[in-house]
Amino acid sequence: MFHLSTFLADLLPEPSEFLSMGKQVGQEITLSIGPVYTTGFLVTGPLLILGGIVLIMVMYSRVKYYAMEYGYGTGWGRIKAIFHFIAMGVILAVTGLVLTLIGWGNQGYSVILSSAGLTEVSHLGTTTYRWDDLKATSERVKSTDFWLKFAKDGKSCLVHFHQQDLGEAMQDQAIKIAEEAIRSHPGTGISL
Numbered sequence: 001m002f003h004l005s006t007f008l009a010d011l012l013p014e015p016s017e018f019l020s021m022g023k024q025v026g027q028e029i030t031l032s033i034g035p036v037y038t039t040g041f042l043v044t045g046p047l048l049i050l051g052g053i054v055l056i057m058v059m060y061s062r063v064k065y066y067a068m069e070y071g072y073g074t075g076w077g078r079i080k081a082i083f084h085f086i087a088m089g090v091i092l093a094v095t096g097l098v099l100t101l102i103g104w105g106n107q108g109y110s111v112i113l114s115s116a117g118l119t120e121v122s123h124l125g126t127t128t129y130r131w132d133d134l135k136a137t138s139e140r141v142k143s144t145d146f147w148l149k150f151a152k153d154g155k156s157c158l159v160h161f162h163q164q165d166l167g168e169a170m171q172d173q174a175i176k177i178a179e180e181a182i183r184s185h186p187g188t189g190i191s192l
Contacts, residue, residue: 012102015109015122016159022166029174031159031166032110041103048096052089059085111159113177118150120157127155131181141178144171148178 018037023030059082079086105123112119117130129150144163149156163171 012098012105014158015106016111016120016157018102018106018109019111019159020165022170024170024173027173027177028112028114029166029170029177030110030112031161033106038103038106041099041106045096045098045100045103048099049093050096052092052096055092056082056086056089059089111157113148113159113174115177115181117181118148118157118159127152127157129157131184134182141175141182143175146175146178 015033018033019031020034020037021032023032060078063078063081107123109122111121117128117133120127120129129152133150133152135149135151135156145161147158147160149158151157161171161174166174
């Protein structure tokens, strides 16, 4: 059976790919999505949809006399005369729809890294991953850039930690949390 939400989740990028802001509260690191990837997409998407519709409407009305002169006076003839503009308008509208869906999915998304594991907060609810759920495919923890992949009950979350986004102090805290947790859970199979 076809499920639209499953199809869209497979088609669209994961919100965790857009994590660009971080804050430290005690011994926890919270990563969230910056306004460019939420508000920016939510504004740009509808503008592209509107631009595609306006492009098609303007070109359809402009081609009226041209189409009649060359024998395309009917509605179908006008459509044939501006088919390339229709295709461009559809591409703009579909791109706008995708950007709007990405922005909508990114709203309110965040992850919290702590000594207990990773907590993922999204529109669909909260998922808590323990350190035992860390996959061995995760990258070796290093100073400027690393990623951790957690998976549980058919769900997974891949989180990148970039020093350029988080800053040196927060990156060091994320490394400290990850290294201590990996040492205390040797079953993860990740080397330090």
